[in-house]
Amino acid sequence: MIPPGDRVYDDDVRIAHVLADAVEPTTTGRFRADDLSVSTKPDLTPVTEADLSAERTIRAQLSRARPRDSVKGEEFGVTGTGERQWVIDPIDGTKNFVRGVPVWATLIGLIDAGEPVVGLVSAPALGRRWWAGRGTGAWTGRSLSSAKPIAVSGVSKLSDASFSYSSLSGWRERDRLDAVVTLMDECWRTRAYGDFWSYMLVAEGAVDIAAEPDLEDYDMAALVPIVTEAGGRFTGLDGRDGCWSGNAVATNGLLHDEVLARLS
Incomplete structure (x- = not known):
């Protein structure tokens, strides 16, 4: 095999x-x-x-x-x-x-x-x-x-980063609202592009961070290769690579560990 x-x-x-x-x-x-x-x-x-x-x-x-x-x-x-x-x-x-x-x-x-x-x-x-x-x-x-x-962006500081999300209600339901709002305050720009588009913008380098607290594998499986082949990282909030954690964090790679630390 x-x-x-x-x-x-x-x-x-x-x-x-x-x-x-x-x-x-x-x-x-x-x-x-x-x-x-x-x-x-x-x-x-x-x-x-x-x-x-x-x-x-x-x-x-x-x-x-x-x-x-x-x-x-x-x-x-x-x-x-x-x-x-x-x-x-x-x-x-x-x-x-x-x-x-x-x-x-x-x-x-x-x-x-x-x-x-x-x-x-x-x-x-x-x-x-x-x-x-x-x-x-x-x-x-x-x-x-x-x-x-x-290809993903070369942004290496949160203060220069653009962060896209879908909604705040999901973060509130999972008791992570304070964490995500703190991350948003640290970023240069936040917009709710939402759904697949947030992750495609990460892959294109137009956005540096995308995250969602509640997803299924069919929401993510197609996104993972595109983000990673563009040079980024795609994990769950637990840091596990791929689409298996029930949630997602995608970044240009340079910001990934810092974003995970903020959201964990």
Whole structure:
């Protein structure tokens, strides 16, 4: 068996783009639709017909292109038992999608032997994609043919750093509000870009820190390779690398230990 660190994922990156191409007509076609159907899941989060249809489309494509791989999606759980697992969030930012805010994306990640190795974020309402495969760097553009490399910033002081978050309520619920407000006060600038976009801005070097207190692996799996291949770090609040801690801290790397110390 070839260790994940020695494997090449170029074909998987291309498949991720094919998946994004296949699902975009569904998501963009229902965005801002007057008759969009919205319901509430047991966890009280919204789900739309577009979420369900998009995940079905991706699963159908993967069943043909990667039949041996397992799939985990936000809406339909886990199917298959392969060591490689595609992790899908059909619409990250569903609340934005429902309200007509263009900050939403399809997240497509690949986990190999327990490690996130491929990630693609497709935000068609913003006209952007971001993607990475292990060892190939991080990229952005509308498609593979228009790719430009991206890299994290070189900011090394909190007083010069830009910090993006999603909301303060989650931090309050986990008794970390004082810590995150203190960190915000130490930073040069704070903005609530939210959801996937905070992390993509870290990968591009436009933002230096992003953090959220409560996330699922399907919220993060696609983000990890993009941030790390851009030169950054992506961990949980506990400092564990990857998308396994139920929360996230992403930075340009230079600020990471200091941010973790502030939030712990």
